[in-house]
Amino acid sequence: MILAFGQTGQVAQELASYRGVVCLDRLEAGLSKPETCATAIHARKPQAVINAAAYTAVDGAEEEEALATLINGEASGTMAQDCTELGISLVRISTDYVFNGAGESPWMPGDATEPLGAYGRSKLKGEQAVTGAGGCHAILRTSWVVSAHGANFVKTMLRLGKERDRLTIVADQIGGPTPARTIAGAYMEIARQLVDDPGKTGTCHFSGAPDVSWAGFAREIFAQAAIDCEVVDIPSVEYPTPARRPLNSRLDCSSLETVFGTLRPDWPQGLTDTLKDLGEI
Secondary structure (H helix, E strand, O other): OEEEEOOOOHHHHHHOOOOOEEEEOOOOOOOOOHHHHHHHHHHHOOOEEEEOOOOOOOOHHHOOHHHHHHHHHHHHHHHHHHHHHHOOEEEEEEEHHHOOOOOOOOEOOOOOOOOOOHHHHHHHHHHHHHHHHOOOEEEEEEOOEEOOOOOOHHHHHHHHHHHOOEEEEEOOOEEOOEEHHHHHHHHHHHHHHHHHOHHHOEEEEOOOEOOEEHHHHHHHHHHHHOOOOEEEEEOHHHOOOOOOOOOEOOEOOHHHHHHHOOOOOEHHHHHHHHHHHOOOO
């Protein structure tokens, strides 16, 4: 049995479709109360734990950094310590926001981290806590998660594209849109392999290919959904947000393929699947 923390998030809802996975909601084990996570792990003693729950409000974290750190940092550390004590593998999702977004080269797992804001700092503290626990683990950094579940860029563009004839979209932030379904699949494969080979412990990257700007992503959404809406490129400075976004969210995913045999997902195909799930095509 694999124990997953999270039930309502995009990735957690995809994990729930797998046999042998038990997903816990925040009433059963809330990350704002790390001790409940420890209790759940000790009670069930799974083969592996997947942490698919997180504080994900990037702008909100600027005002609630203590809460974001508790959920993304301290709770991850508690899980990692308990998994280490019990000899259980842990898989944890992280983010491109641990980097500063400089340059144009894809970020490697071993590159220096330098978060631009509170959200990135909270996720980095979680990474450090997991690594520091010394147990078998995999940290999977990803970016631009999308699906038919919850609130995300695809669903926002579908709504706005039907309401307006023209949208201005940021074009200088580059990354890889990543379908939640493929993240869940990668999680499962990594968790299974870690059970058999704890030596695969480490940090990997996983994001959709090819890399694209938010504006380019929006154009593909409108093209596939047959929505007639013009996309006008703008720089990030023309769309200010409380939290700074990294301009370069490109991730080098080669180590994930080398270690676990998992390839980067084709995000245009993933977008097609998401639009079908939403009944848009």
